[in-house]
Amino acid sequence: MNLKRVGNQTVVFANPPVILSSYSVVGPMEAQGPLGKTFDKVWPDNINGEKSWEIAESKLLQEAMQGAIDQAGVPNDQIDFMLAGDLLNQIISSNFAARKLGLPFIGLYGACSTMALGMAVGSMLIDGGFARHVLVGVSSHHDTAERQYRLPTEQGGQRSLSAQWTVTGAGAVILGQSGAGPRIPAVTLGRVLDYGETDAGNMGAAMAPAIADTILNHLQDLQRQPTDYNLIASGDLGSVGANLTREVMQRSGTPLGPEYTDCGLLVYDQKQDVHAGGSGCGCSAVVFAGSIMQRLKAGELKRVLLIGSGALHSPTSSLQGESIPGIGHAVVIEA
Amino acid sequence: MPNQNLRPPTIAVTPKDYQDLAKKLTPKPTIVRNSFWAFMVGGTICALGQVIINLFAAAGLGRQEASTAATALMILLGALLTGIGVYDEIGKYAGAGSIVPVTGFANSIVSPALEFKREGYVLGVGARLFTVAGPVLVFGITTSIVVGMVYYLWH
Structure with missing residues (x-):
């Protein structure tokens, strides 16, 4: 097989x-x-x-x-x-x-x-x-x-x-299986990483290490560079998590360029008073199903890496003082 | 030390370095601005309370009764503003300025009442009415007992 x-x-x-x-x-x-x-x-x-x-x-x-x-x-x-x-x-x-x-x-x-x-x-x-x-x-x-x-x-x-x-x-x-539309040639499933963030009001910081880990492994597994993508979009890291991801990727020897952004930064305007940006399952889902899919279909984007970001805590675990484990799952989408 | 079970590659940052980095890149609370608005709004609420006390007193109530009546009115006001969805907007700017006065206590009782009404009056509203105010009551009452005992023994 x-x-x-x-x-x-x-x-x-x-x-x-x-x-x-x-x-x-x-x-x-x-x-x-x-x-x-x-x-x-x-x-x-x-x-x-x-x-x-x-x-x-x-x-x-x-x-x-x-x-x-x-x-x-x-x-x-x-x-x-x-x-x-x-x-x-x-x-x-x-x-x-x-x-x-x-x-x-x-x-x-x-x-x-x-x-x-x-x-x-x-x-x-x-x-x-x-x-x-x-x-x-x-x-x-x-x-x-x-x-x-x-x-x-x-x-x-x-x-x-x-x-x-x-x-x-x-x-x-x-x-x-077949038909017209963008295709999914590869996916990289993430591992749970916990770098000790305990603040449930700072989930971007809790998830960033897992996102960076998934991107690193994805790129190595497929022997690619960040520039092989028109868009690398994490799910809902917000401004703090996205900045941390850039910094961690830089320190790990694979700096991310302007192709990297975060759905949590795209979905709201700064004026909407949302602080660090959007979050939730719906954040990456509506940005992908709406804007990213339309740009793929229009030919504006050829190859996209969407990395869903998850904070795997519960209100109970946070109250008990546990740190917040993070995970990132990456999906390649090609027009 | 990062998790040894992770097959390489993984990020080249130790948890300690990461925590320092996260601290550096996380925006600090705007303490001066927050304090300013807390002072302004908190002061306004208290001044309003004083005006109401004076009005009750002018209408013929004694000092103690005027105070009690004014507190009741302020609680009503806090509850009403919570009910029509305004108090949380005030709280966004005022912070402690709208949490500490008695109107904030009303907000902390009425907001769970609204929130958990859909789970029924007994196990929703009844059981969860004090989810926000509970700790304040527990430690407030405990402190008053301790202070009362110290006062009793002192005299």
Whole structure:
């Protein structure tokens, strides 16, 4: 059997899966950001008439997934797996969306890296011959995240300058064996690294080592340079984490140039008072499903490396003083 | 020492160096600006409280009663501003200036009440009403007991 594993952590596909469609749904604040016009659907407010924040988040995910299905024009009986994840306890947004969509469901948890993780696992399912089409989607919601990880939404406190703003939004893609669209030739699954950051208000700093580790291994596994990519985008490191990633990469002998950016820096404007930038599963998902996919299709980008970044802590572990483990999953996308 | 189980390559930074780097690249809180706004907003809330006390006193209440009535009114105001979604916006700029006065205490009670109402009145609102204010009550009451005992023994 021809092994598709290359180097330390990378999988190179024999028949690169195709991204047949992508769909993004966001809240009003994301729509007011610099990428506002790239999203497929915008909610008028963060709850959109649902009875709770959690149900609203699940609805976001469901709409993004249904949007991707409709856009790809693939009948439901040809979608063999639905891969989804979110930040809520027991990934209820995904579970409830799966209850509605009725597809064979694999729930994933990679914290905010889940979109890249889902695209990586989905691609392996397709290239491995286990599926014809795979639906991948993730969501996050500012208010569900606040109440689960931090404080009641109406509590009047101050956020630290390194804190990030959870994106209210969901993104989804349909992966297939063949057809028109950008392809996924390789993925690099990350390792969990913990360099001792304990501040849950500084998650960029907690995740940066894992992101740099994944980029280093990816480049070595495929014998590439950062400049082989038009865009290297981490998921949600924000300004602090992105600066740390640059610095760590520099010190590790592989400096990143202007091709490197972070979805958390792209999704909001500085004026929107989000401090260090956007975060959440939805952050990289809506930036990828919207802006990056459109630029790939327009031929503006030829080869992209998307590195989903996840902080693998819980409110309980943080209260108990544990440091925050980070992870990064990289997906190559070629036009 | 980085994790020895990681197959090379991995980042060429030790956890100690990384923590120093992270400290250097993390923006520091704007203490002067925060203090200024805390002072201004906190002072305004307290001045408003004083005006209300004076008004109650002028209306014929005794000093103690005027104080109590004013506190009740300030709590109502804090709760109302929380309910209509304004108090957290004030808190964003004022920080301690809007947390420390009694209006902040109202905010710390009303915000969980709003937040957890969807989980029901007993296990939602009832059980989680003091998630923010709980520690203040526990340590405030404990301190008052200790101070009371010291006072009692002293005299």
